[in-house]
Amino acid sequence: MTSLSTLGWTLKDWQTAHQTPQGYAYLTELIEQINQATDCAWISRLSLTQLQTDWQALQERREQGEALPLFGVPFAVKDNIDVAGWITTAACPAFAYLAEKDASVVQHLKQAGALLIGKTNLDQFATGLVGTRSPYGAVPNSFNPEYISGGSSSGSASVTARGLVPFALGTDTAGSGRVPAGFNNIVGLKPTRGWFSIQGVVPACRSLDCVSVFALTTADALQVAQILGQKQDLEDAYSRQPPAATPTRMPERPKFAIPAQLEFFADPFAEEAFAKARAELSRLVDWVEIDFSPFTELAELLYQGPWVAERTHAIGELLQQAPEQIESTVRSIVTKGSDYSAIDCFAAEYRRQELARMIQHTLSQVDALVVPTSPRIRTQAEMQQEPVLYNSQFGTYTNFTNLADLSALALPAPFRADGLPAGITLIANAWHDFALADFGQRWQAHLALPLGATGQAFQPAAEDVSTLAPGAVRVAVVGAHLRGMPLNFQLTSRHAAFVEATQTAPEYRLYALANTTPPKPGLARVADKGASILVELWDIPLAHLGAFVAEIPEPLGIGNLLLQDGRNVKGFICEPLALESAKDITHFGGWRAYITDLKKSQEN
Template sequence: MQTQIETLGWTLEQWQLAQQDDQGWQRLQALLSALPSPAEDPAWIDLASFNELHLQWQQLQELRAAGESLPLLGVPFAIKDNIDAAGWPTTAACPAFSYTATEDATVVARLKAAGAVLIGKTNLDQFATGLVGTRSPYGAVPNAFDPAYVSGGSSSGSASVVARGLVPFALGTDTAGSGRVPAGFNNIVGLKPTRGWFSNKGVVPACRSLDCVSVFALTVDDAVQVSHILGAEQDLDDAFSRRSPQSAAVGMPERPRLAIPAQLEFFGDTAMQAAFEQARSELASLAELVEIDFTPFSELAALLYQGPWVAERTHAVGALLAQPDAMDPVVHAIVSQGQAYTALESFAAEYRRQELARCIQLQLQQVDALVVPTSPTLRTLAAMQQEPLLYNAQFGTYTNFTNLADLCALALPAPFRSDGLPAGITLIANAWQDFALADFGRRWQQQLPLPLGATDQAFKPAAVTSKPVAPGAVRVAVVGAHLRGMPLNFQLTTRQASFVEATQTAPEYRLYALANTTPPKPGLARVAEKGASILVELWDVPLANFGAFVAEIPEPLGIGNLLLQDGRSVKGFICEPLALCSAQDITHFGGWRAYIADLKKSQETLV
């Protein structure tokens, strides 16, 4: 049936372009008609009715008529069924728990306000307890590549419908890896944000202090675009919501330093091990790999299910725990363990968590990110029935510690295993470096000729000629001593600024070598006539660090607005006109590098 879907495998960009025509409603109707029902497809728990879909479409037309900005106009999406949508049942994959939501979760409301259309709610490991995708009365969600294998969980349904190209993106949740393991098992992108960046209001908690709403998409660009909408502002109605300090890097160096565990465990899965070695070889062409001691990560990962955080799951399930017949037996057994912990044990574990988290954060400050296999192994549905707890624990080897240590993560498609099954990698960094991970994730996805999910669509870079400025950053054009390799470049790099591109100004400027400056500095002036295009570099400076950067700029220089050759306007270096009277006009060099090279050549000739 899926082959009849015209939009199968469309990215977010393809949907956005298509829905600008007058066939948007018909396109959504056709998609809903072609989708198999939840009885036929265990990835779904509930699908929109045609009336519900039409109501959403009518509301969008009203917003459109009112002049509202709708960047996701008519784009369908799905949500994990532990996330509320007004008028829809929320089950958390437990019928006895089910209730009808009276309002949208904040993340759903923001997507709808951007024009997106909710088409269905997806299956999950009950109460988001599991990394397998099998612990649900609505059925096990099969792997999108081979139905004999697990899909991964707990966000199994959301990953499946994205991997199969039914929707361009879907929301999951991630406490211990639920937004990453299914991505790795289904060859898609899984963005696990910094904890507190996306609101959890209207989300059934698993471990409320650790939970994150996550994003599944076919490309990094799509996941990032959705994240801009979800994390646009802090949600004061969510007690765990946080505001970004806007001081973290929003990009990575041209050749970043990536940490990798010195000892990797694959639990005898040679196909997964060989796939990761291939990924490691690809990574080495893009980054410097630095082996690190993984012991504190492993110890912290063990705390999640072998420590008192299980009691948070017990708290979330509440009185339903007294009805074991109403719950999946494996989930009930896990959640029941939370009753055994004392307050003393909880405080002791929290102190150890903080110690390990500090150790991990300090390790990660020495590199640009950590890279790990998303999962060390992949199991069949039959095998999971034999060892449901052991194999689930193995899946979390490289995920369980992330939220406990307050880290962000990005799961990425990687070279396939020899048996044709996916084998992903995950980038991990300290909190608020989400956009830096995405920056490298884009490069990684462009490096590998992989299909999109389980579709036959090939990856194509987004048709964007320039990288957008990340929220919380200021784009600055530098023209002289702050260029890469120049003496003041450290003033950018030590403030977590990220190189974007080399480009040129509009042909309206003249460049001067200023007198009596150390180190030598240029002055750039916009002129009414006889101007030229001057080579510059664009850097994204975290907003919280921008003031300190500007404070170091000496007179006669300052920061103003600079016009680029392609019409963009950015912040850039300007110069007081009085200083130009004693300066040397070097416009004919076209840029500071050429002038400095010529100056050095002249000095060498004199010697």
């Protein structure tokens, strides 16, 4: 499909195209080039007749003034996710049924104007990390067809990596939204469990399942995620909303954890590629090595513990009535769920909670954990020899994540010496999704790798500092809270994120207040003879704003501040009475310059 006009288009490219009369023609061209007979990444696709119907409905909605941020943007979903009027197979023809309504995530995307063009192949019943356990065919790696694509969300990763769609939905229980991302040079956003509804998703392990997002860029994955997680779904018993105190950005130079010992299962190319990734990360982050044994023990519980019984429960009727209709390796896994007693379940749950608490405590001391997305890759021929063992190896750095209630983001990383992709994954505690995506955008801009398997160049998006981090309040600081100043910790300890250094409107005067420890300035707006003063903007999670304001001593407070570009933000203000004994230092243009001059004077 190298002749496809839209190959490798991002959300922005599609949004731009749909501002012209050619938008529908691009969609038609895309649909015409999808051939299910030769491309096993697809299980079903949109017909040209249905495309015309869906397009006309979108046009009418836009003409009526609806806000459609994803107008006409094509996407695909893994075929264990319901779409009204489409067959859901879970890659098992004997299980297939006609879905009566959209899964909640599909409904959200349709409401945003996105256009579903097909459903994608998967490891049957989402059981596997390989992409080979499907009667519809083994989805090949998008760089070298002799190798696996990774699974279970193999088809969604493949069509994204090859640039057919800018994003696709997968699911992730043990790593299915991350391993195929790592094997195909794309982004895989595994959200905090419960942020995206799983209503209308064929369960694998219902208590652990997540809908995931594949995209060519982190920015696109984040935009889709914000649509999918916009509200709690009362039809999904596991649905939940982020607390108000969630971190929204990473620090300028974050602290990352890394396992003290890493396992690559005798794959020197994977080991070398991760070493390159670590060297590049060292230019952006600081490191701390951690004991990885609790993570490893928890990972082993997923398939060697009673959670397999959830998979047995999900397909129990078919397993009892027609077990021969289930793929052999999948059948061998799910039948083991009957081997566990209620006592086994509780014993495992107690140990899971103990390990999860240890892991969450470890991660609370860093901004993220970084690991190889998968310790190695295998050929399709190798998978036929050891389908269970090698699958288990792929989950070394993924299986524990949902059991410990963590967020994760799989990212492209420097390629292996043999030309295959080798991704990294950032992992953090629950509800750190926005912070991970913040760093993910920096990382992709830093490496500037081609998009997926398209060969298209990565185009870093222009930073839009006017965009407020979700769930945050933007505050301008002018003195002791600036970076490197003595009170900056009051911001960073509350997960506040630096946005930019800028200036006030030329309507302010700056003063050094008397008898303050540490020294503090006062900022006052004046009618005339004002000047622009240097400030820093920080986004503070809303839930932490009250505690931050409570620490501000008189005569200071928080009010409204006008910036030089016309924006209004919250910022430090000062009671006029305190300025009578203060020193006017406006001519320095900012507090940092004044402190530098003061130190020089004291040294002399």
